[in-house]
Each structure stands twice: as C-alpha cells, then as structure tokens.
Amino acid sequence: MNIRNISLVALLSLAVSLGASSEALAETSAVNTTAGTKVAPATTLKAKIVEKKAEVKKKIETKKAEVKIKIKAVKKAKIADFGQKVLVVLNNAVARNADLITRTESRIAKFESAGRDMTDAKARIAEAKASLDSAIASLDSIEAQVKVAADAASPTSAFQKIHDLVVGAKDKIKETHAKIVDAIKAMKPASATATSTEESR
Helix, strand or coil, rough: CCHHHHHHHHHHHHHHHHHHHHHHHHHHHHHHHHHHHHCCCCHHHHHHHHHHHHHHHHHHHHHHHHHHHHHHHHHHHHHHHHHHHHHHHHHHHHHHHHHHHHHHHHHHHHHHHHHHCHHHHHHHHHHHHHHHCCCCHHHHHHHHHHHHHHCCCHHHHHHHHHHHHHHHHHHHHHHHHHHHHHHHHCCCCHHHCCCCCCHCC
C-alpha cells in the first residue's frame, strides 16, 4: 500500500468518525431539548399555582352560593313563621271586635224597640263595621303575601311588605274598636252622658 492509499484510508476514517460525532451531538441535543420541554420546572410550577388558585376561587364561589341559598331559606322560613303567628293574633282581634259589634247591634235594636233614638249609635256601629271590613281585607292581603314570600327573590322586601300590611291591619282594628266604643257611648241617655262627663271632671 503506497502513501497515497494510506492517506485516502485515513481521510475516510476521519470523515466517518466526524459523521458519527455529529450524529451523537444531534441526538444529545434532541434529548436535551425534549427533556427541557417535558420538565420546564419554572413554567410547570407557575401553571400549577395558577390552576390551584382557580380551583380555590371556584370552591369559595361555590361555598358562598351555598351559604346564600341557606340564608335565604332561613329568612323565608322566619317570614312564614312570623306571618302565621301575626295572622293568628290579628284574626283573634277581628273576631273579638266582630262579637262586640254583634252584641252592640243587639242592644241598639233593644233600645230602639223601647222607643229610644239610636240614630247616632247606629251610625257609629256602621262606621265600626266598615273599619272591620277593611281590617279583614288587610288580613287577606297579609295571608296572600306570606304565601308568595316563599318564592320571593328578596326575602327582605317580602318581609317589609308583610310588615306594612300588618301595621295597616292593626290600625284598622284599633279604629274599629274606637268606633264600637263611640256607638256604646251614643246609646247612653243624654242625662247619663252628661253625668259621666261631670264625674270625669
């Protein structure tokens, strides 16, 4: 083998060696790149934090919604309970006044048959009956409002409406009672009324 052939063989060996080294470097670079893509410690950690925050936020929002629903349910139950109790009290008051009106009318009729003038007393008792009718209408409105309060979007507003109706009904019941008292006073003879007035002085 001459020097020329030796040189060619050496060059070929060197070229093969260089080619192998390049491939090895390329593979190493690819592995490192792939590994970098898979690991990316900083990026992955940040993504996990963002995901955790979103998770916690969602849980908090869900909990808040559940609490709101529970609070609303409790408020509605309290409104219903309040409405029912108030209706019992007001209905009893209406019944008492209705009974007083009946008894007073009976006395008016008795005195009238005895020849006494009951014009004023009859007018007062008619006013009492009108006030009582208004009170009964208010109770019907309260009952209706209590029923719809269960489905009200705002329990607070529903309660305020019921409260206002209750105040109005109480005023009408007081007015009814005052008119009955006026009718009873109107049934007394003029002399008896005068005497009562003098005694009160």
